Amino acid sequence: MSRELYEHCLRTSKFAGELARRFDVEVDKAERAGLLHDFCKEWPIPTQLAAARRLGLWTREFEAQPKVLHGPLAARVLPEELGEADPAVLSAVARHTTGAPGMSRLDMVVYLADMLEPARDFPGADELRASLGGRLETAMLRALEHTLHHLIDRGAWIHPDALLARNDLLRFRE
Ligand SMILES: [Fe+2]
Numbered sequence: 001m002s003r004e005l006y007e008h009c010l011r012t013s014k015f016a017g018e019l020a021r022r023f024d025v026e027v028d029k030a031e032r033a034g035l036l037h038d039f040c041k042e043w044p045i046p047t048q049l050a051a052a053r054r055l056g057l058w059t060r061e062f063e064a065q066p067k068v069l070h071g072p073l074a075a076r077v078l079p080e081e082l083g084e085a086d087p088a089v090l091s092a093v094a095r096h097t098t099g100a101p102g103m104s105r106l107d108m109v110v111y112l113a114d115m116l117e118p119a120r121d122f123p124g125a126d127e128l129r130a131s132l133g134g135r136l137e138t139a140m141l142r143a144l145e146h147t148l149h150h151l152i153d154r155g156a157w158i159h160p161d162a163l164l165a166r167n168d169l170l171r172f173r174e
C-alpha cells in the first residue's frame with residue numbers, strides 16, 4: 001500500500017479508537033478495523049472484480065460502482081491474508097464503503113473515523129465532526145446523508161446499501 005494510504009489507515013485507526021472510547025465501543029476492535037479497512041483499496045479494479053467473482057462476492061452493483069468493492073472484498077480476504085477473523089471487525093471493514101441497514105455501533109465508529117479522520121478537509125467536515133459531540137447514530141445519519149448529497153451532486157451512481165442504510169438510520173433523526 002502507498003505511504004499516503006498507509007498513513008490514512010493509521011489516522012483512521014487512531015480516530016476510531018478515540019470514537020470507540022467516546023461511544024463505549026470496543027476500542028481494540030475499532031483500532032484494528034480502522035487499520036485494515038482499506039487493505040484492498042489500491043488493488044487495480046480489474047483485480048478486485050476478478051477476486052470478487054472468484055469469491056462469489058460479485059454483483060452488478062459492484063460492477064457499476066467498483067470503488068465501493070474494496071470494503072466487502074477486504075472483509076473476505078483478511079482472514080486468510082492477515083489472520084483477522086473477528087466477525088465484528090470484518091463487518092466494520094465490509095461496511096465502511098457504503099454503510100448498510102442494521103449497522104452495529106462499531107460499524108458506525110469505523111465509517112465515521114474513515115470519513116472524518118484529521119486529514120479529511122472536505123466542505124462540511126467540521127460540521128460533521130461537531131456532530132460527534134452528540135449521539136453516535138445521529139452523527140452516522142448526518143455523515144451518510146452528506147455522502148449521498150455529494151454523490152447526487154456529482155451525478156454518481158449510488159450503491160443500494162447506502163440508501164438502505166440511510167433509511168434505516170432515520171429512526172435516529174433528531
Ligand atoms: Fe475505503
Ligand SMILES: [Fe+2]
Binds near residue numbers: 008114
Ligand atoms: Fe479509508
